[in-house]
Amino acid sequence: MQNHVEILCVGNELLIGKTLNTNAQWLAKRITTLGLEVKRITVIGDDVDQIATALQEALQRKPKFIITTGGLGPTFDDKTLEGIAKALNRNLETNQKALKMIEEKYRSYVQEGKLEKFELTKHRVKMAKLPEKSEPLPNPVGTAPGVLTHKEETKIIALPGVPAEMKAIFEESVAPILKKEARGIAFFEMSVNVEDIVESEIAPLIDKTMHDNPYVYIKSHPKGAEKTPRIELHLSTTAKDSTTAKKRITKTLIQISELIRQKGGKVKIPKTPK
Amino acid sequence: MQNHVEILCVGNELLIGKTLNTNAQWLAKRITTLGLEVKRITVIGDDVDQIATALQEALQRKPKFIITTGGLGPTFDDKTLEGIAKALNRNLETNQKALKMIEEKYRSYVQEGKLEKFELTKHRVKMAKLPEKSEPLPNPVGTAPGVLTHKEETKIIALPGVPAEMKAIFEESVAPILKKEARGIAFFEMSVNVEDIVESEIAPLIDKTMHDNPYVYIKSHPKGAEKTPRIELHLSTTAKDSTTAKKRITKTLIQISELIRQKGGKVKIPKTPK
Numbered sequence: 001m002q003n004h005v006e007i008l009c010v011g012n013e014l015l016i017g018k019t020l021n022t023n024a025q026w027l028a029k030r031i032t033t034l035g036l037e038v039k040r041i042t043v044i045g046d047d048v049d050q051i052a053t054a055l056q057e058a059l060q061r062k063p064k065f066i067i068t069t070g071g072l073g074p075t076f077d078d079k080t081l082e083g084i085a086k087a088l089n090r091n092l093e094t095n096q097k098a099l100k101m102i103e104e105k106y107r108s109y110v111q112e113g114k115l116e117k118f119e120l121t122k123h124r125v126k127m128a129k130l131p132e133k134s135e136p137l138p139n140p141v142g143t144a145p146g147v148l149t150h151k152e153e154t155k156i157i158a159l160p161g162v163p164a165e166m167k168a169i170f171e172e173s174v175a176p177i178l179k180k181e182a183r184g185i186a187f188f189e190m191s192v193n194v195e196d197i198v199e200s201e202i203a204p205l206i207d208k209t210m211h212d213n214p215y216v217y218i219k220s221h222p223k224g225a226e227k228t229p230r231i232e233l234h235l236s237t238t239a240k241d242s243t244t245a246k247k248r249i250t251k252t253l254i255q256i257s258e259l260i261r262q263k264g265g266k267v268k269i270p271k272t273p274k
Numbered sequence: 275m276q277n278h279v280e281i282l283c284v285g286n287e288l289l290i291g292k293t294l295n296t297n298a299q300w301l302a303k304r305i306t307t308l309g310l311e312v313k314r315i316t317v318i319g320d321d322v323d324q325i326a327t328a329l330q331e332a333l334q335r336k337p338k339f340i341i342t343t344g345g346l347g348p349t350f351d352d353k354t355l356e357g358i359a360k361a362l363n364r365n366l367e368t369n370q371k372a373l374k375m376i377e378e379k380y381r382s383y384v385q386e387g388k389l390e391k392f393e394l395t396k397h398r399v400k401m402a403k404l405p406e407k408s409e410p411l412p413n414p415v416g417t418a419p420g421v422l423t424h425k426e427e428t429k430i431i432a433l434p435g436v437p438a439e440m441k442a443i444f445e446e447s448v449a450p451i452l453k454k455e456a457r458g459i460a461f462f463e464m465s466v467n468v469e470d471i472v473e474s475e476i477a478p479l480i481d482k483t484m485h486d487n488p489y490v491y492i493k494s495h496p497k498g499a500e501k502t503p504r505i506e507l508h509l510s511t512t513a514k515d516s517t518t519a520k521k522r523i524t525k526t527l528i529q530i531s532e533l534i535r536q537k538g539g540k541v542k543i544p545k546t547p548k
Contacts, residue, residue: 012493013493013495013508014298014299014315015302015306015312015314015315016303016312016461016463017303017304017306017312018303018463019299019495020294020295021294021295021299022294024291024295024317025288025295028288028290029292031291032290032291037289038289038291039324040289040316040317040324040328041288041289041315041316042316043298043314044314045313050313054314057331073496074473074474075476075477075493076480076484077493114472121474121478123478142496143473162496187290189290189292198383198388198389199348199417200348200395200417204395204397206349206350210350217286219286219349219351220349221287234287
């Protein structure tokens with residue numbers, strides 16, 4: 001419970017429904033499988049005050065990590081670092097390590113013929129202006145570096161919005177930090193499909209099974225409308241090690257399957273658990 | 275600005291990354307095209323306190339509408355109405371209109387042979403327990419009704435998490451309410467693809483164009499990494515009527531295209547504007 005994480009996605013394109021927030025899902029899944037718990041995802045626009053306010057609210061809930069996506073690029077509406085600086089009451093300063101990373105990128109673009117000449121314009125230098133007391137995180141596939149800073153016990157990590165860049169920085173620099181915090185906690189999940197029974201008939205069976213298996217979370221997901229009963233049951237747990245987690249899920253699955261069959265439902269268990 | 279909307283998505287499946295939040299995108303797009311502004315999207319777990327807290331925070335920002343998705347079904351972890359009741363300091367009570375809707379659904383399932391016998395179990399009655407002073411919204415494709423209530427100037431609308439049900443209730447009961455609030459405000463957007471120029475070279479051109487066209491918002495979306503320059507430019511505006519909105523976008527597009535061509539970039543304009 002103390003190991004909780006918040007995700008803060010910045011971008012007007014998410015608020016007008018232009019872009020599907022695949023970043024939030026990808027991050028949530030990766031963080032969960034690393035053994036930490038995502039407690040909240042917030043999406044806000046490209047606005048310094050909105051970013052600062054949302055970040056301050058998140059900080060008050062004292063998560064271990066706040067991970068932001070979007071708003072690190074060279075354009076006027078890339079405002080995440082300004083928002084973070086405002087929330088933390090710090091200045092933006094040109095970070096020499098970040099500037100060197102960016103310089104090297106643009107020099108390589110010139111060498112590869114993708115850019116005519118090298119020039120450190122103000123829009124490029126902007127990507128190296130980090131809140132005081134921050135570390136840049138190398139971007140293996142793009143230009144804008146990620147950023148790591150902290151406020152008291154909370155680490156704040158800013159990642160770009162371009163999915164390939166966000167994922168590359170996460171895998172290279174962020175996953176190792178999260179893994180250390182999780183200290184070997186293992187998440188395990190499994191889904192089965194249930195047919196010939198409506199959700200309201202399964203509800204009391206889930207109640208009973210979860211009562212008998214307090215560490216397992218069972219959630220029913222109706223697929224389509226309830227009048228064509230096809231329900232996915234999703235079982236998940238977090239344990240000290242993966243053997244314990246798998247054993248728990250298996251025991252729970254056997255119990256609920258038996259209850260569903262008694263009510264005339266069919267349970268389709270995948271041959272190899274994911 | 276006063277016409278702003280917040281979306282609150284409830285569901286552990288979103289926080290563990292099991293489910294991609296297509297509901298938030300669909301709602302954001304529909305609300306935007308109806309002429310209202312989505313200011314924030316929040317995702318929280320199936321937890322009464324988390325739902326109540328997030329709702330109270332949203333209410334303090336005084337939006338016209340708060341639309342929730344998920345957590346209206348018959349199972350133990352469908353907690354949205356309990357969360358709303360807690361946030362508003364109201365009791366849950368069996369709403370007779372909602373109960374009748376649910377009863378009719380289950381009777382029809384029995385007639386269609388999808389359910390053996392009709393019975394109002396406690397899990398089914400649960401879907402009719404609404405916060406005091408609420409109205410049920412008919413669900414044309416599923417069982418759980420949507421819910422409409424309000425707190426001072428803010429209307430709170432609860433929709434199911436199953437996408438087909440969420441969309442059906444929105445179109446039938448929610449869109450007409452939103453349309454009335456928007457009072458003819460028209461949103462218009464257009465995208466063009468830009469090649470042979472990097473994002474940091476486009477940044478100052480966007481600055482200039484937006485300065486000259488203050489009602490148009492331009493955002494650049496790098497596709498892939500910046501070293502393979504392919505950038506989508508997205509132009510959007512909100513105006514009193516759609517003719518004004520379209521004219522503005524066209525004028526702005528001509529200006530920025532000219533600037534990009536002068537820098538050696540290519541602009542690919544779709545033949546028919548969306």
